[in-house]
Amino acid sequence: MRELYIAVLLLFFMAGSIVAWLSRRFIGRGSREFFVGGYRVGGFISAMTYAATTYSAFMMVGLVGLTFTGGVAALGFELVYLAATVIILGVVGPTIWREARRRGWISPSEMLADLYGSNVVGIGVSLLYLFTLVPYTSAQLKGVGEIFSSIGLGYEYGVLFAFVATAFWILVAGLWSVAMTDAFQGIWMLGSSIAVTIWVVAFLLPSANIDYNTFIESLSGSSSGDLLSFTWSPQMFLGLTIPWIFFALTNPQVVQRLYIPRDERSYARTVKYFALYGFMYTIICVFLGMAFRSYVALRGGDAENILLKNRDLVTPYMLTLSHPLLAAVAYVGITAAAISTANSIVLTVSSSVVRDLYEKLVVKPNERASRIAAVSAILILLTLALASSMMRIGYIVELSVISSAGLLPLAPITIAGIVGSGRRPIKRGKLLYPVISILIGESILIYAVVIHGVSRALTAPLLFSLPSPVWIVLGSTLAIIPLIAERKV
Amino acid sequence: MRSMVLLGTAIICLFYIPMFKWFSELIVSTSRVGIILYWIGLTVISILIGVRILGKSLGGETK
Numbered sequence: 001m002r003e004l005y006i007a008v009l010l011l012f013f014m015a016g017s018i019v020a021w022l023s024r025r026f027i028g029r030g031s032r033e034f035f036v037g038g039y040r041v042g043g044f045i046s047a048m049t050y051a052a053t054t055y056s057a058f059m060m061v062g063l064v065g066l067t068f069t070g071g072v073a074a075l076g077f078e079l080v081y082l083a084a085t086v087i088i089l090g091v092v093g094p095t096i097w098r099e100a101r102r103r104g105w106i107s108p109s110e111m112l113a114d115l116y117g118s119n120v121v122g123i124g125v126s127l128l129y130l131f132t133l134v135p136y137t138s139a140q141l142k143g144v145g146e147i148f149s150s151i152g153l154g155y156e157y158g159v160l161f162a163f164v165a166t167a168f169w170i171l172v173a174g175l176w177s178v179a180m181t182d183a184f185q186g187i188w189m190l191g192s193s194i195a196v197t198i199w200v201v202a203f204l205l206p207s208a209n210i211d212y213n214t215f216i217e218s219l220s221g222s223s224s225g226d227l228l229s230f231t232w233s234p235q236m237f238l239g240l241t242i243p244w245i246f247f248a249l250t251n252p253q254v255v256q257r258l259y260i261p262r263d264e265r266s267y268a269r270t271v272k273y274f275a276l277y278g279f280m281y282t283i284i285c286v287f288l289g290m291a292f293r294s295y296v297a298l299r300g301g302d303a304e305n306i307l308l309k310n311r312d313l314v315t316p317y318m319l320t321l322s323h324p325l326l327a328a329v330a331y332v333g334i335t336a337a338a339i340s341t342a343n344s345i346v347l348t349v350s351s352s353v354v355r356d357l358y359e360k361l362v363v364k365p366n367e368r369a370s371r372i373a374a375v376s377a378i379l380i381l382l383t384l385a386l387a388s389s390m391m392r393i394g395y396i397v398e399l400s401v402i403s404s405a406g407l408l409p410l411a412p413i414t415i416a417g418i419v420g421s422g423r424r425p426i427k428r429g430k431l432l433y434p435v436i437s438i439l440i441g442e443s444i445l446i447y448a449v450v451i452h453g454v455s456r457a458l459t460a461p462l463l464f465s466l467p468s469p470v471w472i473v474l475g476s477t478l479a480i481i482p483l484i485a486e487r488k489v
Numbered sequence: 490m491r492s493m494v495l496l497g498t499a500i501i502c503l504f505y506i507p508m509f510k511w512f513s514e515l516i517v518s519t520s521r522v523g524i525i526l527y528w529i530g531l532t533v534i535s536i537l538i539g540v541r542i543l544g545k546s547l548g549g550e551t552k
Binding site: 072073075076079080082083084086087089090091093094095216220226228229230234237238241245264267268271272275279283 | 494497498500501504505507508510513514517521522524525528529531532535536538539540541542543544546547548
């Protein structure tokens with residue numbers, strides 16, 4: 001198994017590196033080319049990089065485990081994200097795409113700074129990205145380290161491999177190499193998950209004599225209750241879904257992906273292909289969690305209790321039962337999901353650092369110096385992520401879990417800014433509203449963390465039985481209502 | 490366009506109805522896979538609405 005994984009991983013890395021190297025022919029000069037591909041990426045590549053950036057190792061590990069333990073509610077959690085995202089990409093996405101090329105936006109923090117005519121907003125948002133997304137990147141590197149560790153290859157080598165692959169595939173041609181390798185990795189992720197599903201349906205379930213009726217019966221009468229009914233608390237469902245339904249507007253790595261399609265037709269293809277990809281991948285991951293729960297429950301033994309205590313072990317345990325080649329391909333698929341998310345985050349956050357911190361603080365920034373700053377920012381961000389992964393800092397994972405909630409206060413100001421982009425400019429005295437909106441949202445999150453701890457900050461009731469994400473959205477929205485009202489006059 | 494956006498928002502709200510025990514029990518008693526079909530149905534409708542809105546936002550070029 002170990003040798004097979006190394007062989008498949010080397011094949012994956014070599015193929016990805018060839019794809020990255022070939023993408024160099026597309027890149028032109030300047031930071032616009034390096035960070036957003038000169039706004040001329042085709043629909044298929046845009047869709048695949050959007051999908052591979054969005055769907056991290058969480059899908060094949062976290063979502064499978066979440067379904068295994070909590071049942072069908074995990075499907076609602078993931079599908080409401082997809083449904084909300086497609087609607088957001090239809091309603092405000094075209095304006096973001098159009099305004100990005102009209103106003104020359106490169107980073108999402110630059111977009112907010114421009115919409116509100118305030119450098120303070122841009123700097124503040126850049127710092128927020130740094131604080132929330134470096135731990136998230138660390139968690140991706142850590143995920144690859146854990147895969148290496150579970151196969152007996154050494155945790156440190158896994159983290160180092162993820163660091164090298166991420167850095168190399170970014171630095172070869174910026175957005176072009178990231179997008180092309182994301183497309184390659186996205187195909188691998190979906191292909192390997194389909195292969196695992198075929199194995200489960202054709203071999204695993206029949207080996208335990210599980211047909212449709214026994215499958216349904218085993219899930220309905222599971223030790224955790226009826227897994228085909230809604231078993232989560234309303235607070236957990238609200239707390240986990242609300243940060244996700246605004247993900248397309250709050251997470252810079254996906255906001256920046258809206259800038260890159262080369263024309264309207266490519267933008268439309270991006271949304272349609274992403275919707276199809278997301279729908280298939282979600283159904284597959286949820287099905288795998290349910291199928292394996294049914295299999296484990298009907299086979300008996302201690303496995304069910306062990307996996308219920310540590311749901312992240314569900315997929316690795318399931319893969320130990322498959323052919324080693326299939327397991328190796330699936331493990332590389334999970335590795336690809338982690339790397340494709342990490343490289344997009346690092347590229348985007350470094351674009352914010354360069355555009356909203358470096359170029360705003362330096363008196364006369366030039367193209368060459370900005371390029372050096374970009375490479376330095378990428379390497380520094382990745383080194384920070386590498387260091388925290390190597391030190392196995394426990395709270396990195398917890399911080400990455402709440403990073404989506406940390407970015408949630410950006411949703412109201414992004415929607416208000418985009419919707420009001422064609423209206424009258426904001427008066428200077430009102431520029432503090434977006435900053436106050438962010439501060440209120442972050443204060444509510446910090447309060448929830450202090451009261452309930454990091455692990456329950458999103459899902460525990462905070463006020464009137466509602467969890468913190470509801471109050472973050474409400475608080476941040478209320479703070480900018482005067483601004484919205486003034487623009488409507 | 491505005492009515493489509495409102496319809497999309499309403500569909501997203503419908504995703505949360507299974508949080509109410511009476512609804513999830515009702516739907517599961519109708520069909521064991523009722524909630525799965527319910528959410529998949531809502532997702533397909535949302536995608537169709539999103540694509541329709543997208544077509545209008547982009548000036549009908551995607552039709």
